[in-house]
Amino acid sequence: MKKYIVLISILLAGLFSSCDYNERNFEGLDEMDKPSGLVSLDYVVTDADISIIVxxxxxxxxxxxxxxxxxxKMFSEAAPASGxxxxxxxxxxxxxxxxxxSSAAVKYKYKSGRNETVSGLTGPGYKLGDSDYKLVWGDLFASALTPAKSPGEYLPKVLKAGVSSPAEGSFETVEYFYSEEEPVTTIVEGETLWTEKFDGQTKDTPISLTGWLNAKVAGNRTWDAKSFNNNFYAQMSSNGSKEVNDIWLxxxxxxLSVIxxxxxxxxxKIGYYNADC
Structure with a gap:
């Protein structure tokens, strides 16, 4: 038994001696096998990252x-984040x-409950515009749907008018504005922003009013002041000019932003209209 104990002691001594030799002759050797580039990340996936993946x-x-x-623009069962x-x-x-x-804590958006029908909707879809909201509200329209003009009731009408020749059983994504509050409209009857009767103009001379433009696009005629029974008006005539006249008043x-x-x-009044255009 003593013989075995002596041999083991000698072997251990040899091992300890080897470690001391490496440390003495190869400084830093023991540190080389230890990770030095460990990284711990907190990362948020952005739209730019989605574009890279796509x-x-x-x-x-x-x-x-x-x-x-x-x-x-987010992960889902059909586009899993893990992969x-x-x-x-x-x-x-x-x-x-x-x-x-190294480790990374990644935050990202996830869309759950996506069925096969929705998965197939990858096009731009239908976006409601002014004409659609006018269809819902009439001439005095608000650019949004509301509880009184609910999407469930009015979107089918909008799509019926706006989507031409839809295939039976087809689906369409729809983008629209929605407000929980109903619009308030104030109508002022008879409000006039401005009026012009051409009073004060000199008869048979070009119309000249502050802020107005008597513009010649083609030809040399102008809009001139005329009078009949003390009623002044603007008139433009190509009679006898023998040229094309494109004149704007x-x-x-x-x-109108608040109107x-x-x-x-x-x-x-159009008189003697015999042009071929």
């Missing part, structure tokens, strides 16, 4: 997953060197 998927021919992700986030984190330009056992600029359903009312 491009990579398309390059690999995985177009179905690419189009779903591109349409949603797609590495496309971003493995980018060599972003993280050129990291050691094994342009009113001053009028701010609902504005109207322009004017009286016109």
């Amino acid at each position: 491009a990579a998927l398309r390059a690999e021919g995985k177009t179905e997953t690419a189009e779903i992700l591109n349409a949603d 797609l986030i590495p496309y971003v984190l493995s980018n060599k330009n972003r993280y050129p060197v990291v050691d094994i056992k 342009i009113t001053p600029r009028t701010d 609902n359903n504005p109207h322009l009312i004017f009286q016109v």
